[in-house]
Amino acid sequence: MSFLVNPYWFGTGGCTDADALAFLTATGITDPTITSAICTLVTSMKANGTWAKCNAIYPFVGGTSTTHMYNLKSPLNVNSSFRLFFSGGWTHSANGAQANGTNSFADTYLIPSSELTLLNTHLSFYSRTYTIGNGQRDIAAYTLGATPSFSLGTNTGVLISDHYWYTTNRMSRSIPNAQGMMLTSRTSDTVHKAYRNGTQLGATDNVSNAGNVMPSISLYLGVANVTPLAPTSYSTKEYAFASIGAGLSDAEAATLYTDVQAFQTTLSRNV
């Protein structure tokens, strides 16, 4: 009697999800703990309906700029796959990508007005950094002199969210520290919410956003992409996850946090 053994199956820890395997192949990651964490994250997000709502997912695994740059949703080394283009003084480690607050950012190449649906958007990141930096934008694009701003960041003591009308729709919500999963979502003209670790922060912003538009420049990670000026408001946070996509419901925001926290726990970098 003989057995047919596929060594690749064992090398991927039994993971059979095609999207997870594509990411692992692109990054060259074979570590069994990371493999298991990625496979579970992808299958859980698919089961919970959040995978389909993301255009970009950055899991920041593998510890290098090369492994950190890939979008889990489309792991190709091209701008059109929203692969991160890292610039400046990043520190890459097994814990994620640490910005320096001076000149580090990453271009996502994801242009909100081209890729996302108006009034149906979310931004998220998982921060391992405790201190709430003032004037820091973590995922952001803004057109100076006009209203469109699509931004997630922090000012002293608060999480800041613009989806999209910065002058009338800016949401500031108190947070005890900058650690954990920050997520902001717009699901309609009058529903704009912020969450930390799956729980809504304060009240819903219900000011009408009708007639607004989204920025037509790409979102940057670690700073605000501001046209026509230089990037503004560099962050000092260490990122261990980030996502960009369609608006999420309360239940989806909660399950995404649960999935991401399990992912971080598997990788022993949860906060």
Place this chain on the structure above:
Amino acid sequence: MIVYLLTPEQAESLINVEVVQDNFFNPIQDADGNWIISQEEVDQCNIRWVKSLPQIEYNPVIPKDPY
């Protein structure tokens, strides 16, 4: 905070140059108009002349726009 001072020509020469694989230099101007790069870029790169750049205290640009 310490940063590293570049001439305009040196700043230009670092455009599209990798600090490490898939992470590129980003020379920026401080509030005094100096071209600078960060401690992390100097520490991580393998370019000899970059490692011998003079140090200066960082004076960040304060945005006029309230954004």
